[in-house]
Amino acid sequence: MSLDVQSLTLLVQILDAGNLAEAARRMKMSRANVSYHLNQVERAIGQQLIRRTTRRLEATEIGLKLYEHGRVIQNELLAARESIATLGQELSGRVRLSVPSGYGQLAMSPWLLEFKRLHPAIVLDVLFENRVEDLMRDEVDVAVRVLSEPPQNLVARDLGPVRFVACASRAYAEQAGLPQRLEDLQHTPLLTAAVIGKQLRLAAYQDEERHEVLIEPTLISENFMFLREAVLAGLGVGLVPDYTVRDLLEAGTVVTALDAWRLSIFGTRMHLLYMPNRHHTRAMATFIEYVLRRAQARA
Structure with missing residues (x-):
């Protein structure tokens, strides 16, 4: 097996999942099959791409570089497919959002309802929750949280002060x-x-x-x-x-x-958070810019 788009996609899927079992579940493959294909890619390149620890998988230096290339390619392919699929159509798609219970209900509810009226074809899936450790899970596209220091592995957009x-x-x-x-x-x-x-x-x-x-x-x-x-x-x-x-x-x-x-108590700023290397659908990009505008107008 040589290094191709399929190999890079495999690497991205494994590292995003964090472990082989979860990667196998997402790719609908057996864990042994995922491990075999990873070993084949590493053998073809002649270098270790992923370091196995007791808790999760970590990319080696070369593995991280290839992961970043793979992410760019994967996002471009997704963007190209979306452009073709939505050509001439009303903006559609799905945005899964996690918001704090109080801020979500008392400040953001009117924004979310207005966004839904503006874009009726977009499926808006809203979770009202407060736990920070839920941010990394794949089901959530965007999260809003009060944090003193946003996690470095997430993109943090400022929504204004919390008083x-x-x-x-x-x-x-x-x-x-x-x-x-x-x-x-x-x-x-x-x-x-x-x-x-x-x-x-x-x-x-x-x-x-x-x-x-x-x-x-x-x-x-x-x-x-x-x-x-x-x-x-x-x-x-x-x-x-x-x-x-x-x-x-x-x-x-x-x-x-x-x-x-x-x-x-918990921080002085509200932040909108999302993964830096996850593909932004048109629906998600539109939603993020809309929330930033509403927050700026409110501040």
Whole structure:
């Protein structure tokens, strides 16, 4: 077997899958068959392309170079096929999107519905979830997340700042009072999200100063819609993104505290994330540019 497009495609499929068993499942082949073809390619080239570790497969230096060539070729072929298939047709395709529960429902829902009206032939598949480790899986084309530092192996497009607020229902504020200093948060029933197994730290910025406060919430959930209800129910002071309670603040049913500080827990920016080497269909490229425009207009 010589090095050809088929060999490069095999290499791309194996490295994208991360292990031979998953590659075999995606290519509808047996694991032994995938391993045999990989060995044939390596023998023909005379160099090892993939290093087997206990957890996953890693490309050698030459393997990574060939992978990058293979990805370019594969993406060009996919783009050519799509151009032929969609010639003169309405924009169609499928976009699988993963968005945080709160931001997705409260900020992005109108955008997604408008995009669907503009492009009725595009299948929009939306997952509402918050876990970062789900980003790499193949079923998701695009993900939106709050991150302090986006993963280096993903393309991160900035969707704008995320502003946390300390807030409570007006009834709670009148009865129990609101925290006046950052230190007061350590003695206040707090409602917020947290990272399992990690001590929760609230970062607070004022001018050029940065302060950190260790906090221990009494109600914890990664679902900001639930936290919004908890704030309304008067169960304590919520530390939530401003978009979670924006309409309640405007209505006056919820009030804020510590307004002189910029507050942050998980990061200060929202990012749109996708794989750098995955083929962008016309539908996916159109969707990404649309979301970036809407986020820019909102900021």
